Amino acid sequence: MSNAQIFSSSLNYQGDYPCPVCRLGKVSQMPLMEAMSCDFCQEIFTVNLELQQIEMPSRQPPLVWWWNGYKWNQAQLEGVELGCGYVVAAIAFVILPTTLIAIGAYYFPPDRNFPFSSIPYIWTVLTFLLHLSIIIWILIEVYQIPIGAYLRAINRWRDGIIR
Numbered sequence: 001m002s003n004a005q006i007f008s009s010s011l012n013y014q015g016d017y018p019c020p021v022c023r024l025g026k027v028s029q030m031p032l033m034e035a036m037s038c039d040f041c042q043e044i045f046t047v048n049l050e051l052q053q054i055e056m057p058s059r060q061p062p063l064v065w066w067w068n069g070y071k072w073n074q075a076q077l078e079g080v081e082l083g084c085g086y087v088v089a090a091i092a093f094v095i096l097p098t099t100l101i102a103i104g105a106y107y108f109p110p111d112r113n114f115p116f117s118s119i120p121y122i123w124t125v126l127t128f129l130l131h132l133s134i135i136i137w138i139l140i141e142v143y144q145i146p147i148g149a150y151l152r153a154i155n156r157w158r159d160g161i162i163r
């Protein structure tokens with residue numbers, strides 16, 4: 001292999017590439033198929049050599065990455081764009097209800113003799129956590145962060161140590 005090939009290589013079926021999904025595994029061709037798969041998260045990609053792209057068809061719309069000779073660039077989610085408006089909406093979704101409930105709890109504190117007087121504060125924290133977890137869940141869905149693959153790998157790794 002020449003130096004130029006080590007530092008920059010085009011996308012082809014002979015090569016190994018870092019996995020763009022889990023960023024830990026190696027993506028290589030599946031035997032006898034025009035597809036590649038990751039040895040870590042087992043994600044399967046369809047390959048477009050002409051466009052130097054791989055596509056993850058297991059979600060709709062599919063995720064696409066293109067190979068620039070050195071690393072993957074994530075193409076825009078087909079049909080989905082997470083613009084500034086979504087970020088503002090996501091922050092508002094977490095902050096607004098929490099603030100409303102916190103203001104309510106602050107200005108209308110329950111009677112201290114009431115046995116459940118801490119409920120408004122617990123409620124405020126729960127609101128924040130719940131709304132935050134909804135946003136995190138949406139992000140995981142949109143970007144298909146392979147949490148399952150990470151957990152499986154941790155288990156495999158632990159089994160390897162025990163054996």
Ligand SMILES: [Zn+2]
Nearest residue numbers: 019022038041
């Ligand atoms: Zn992977």
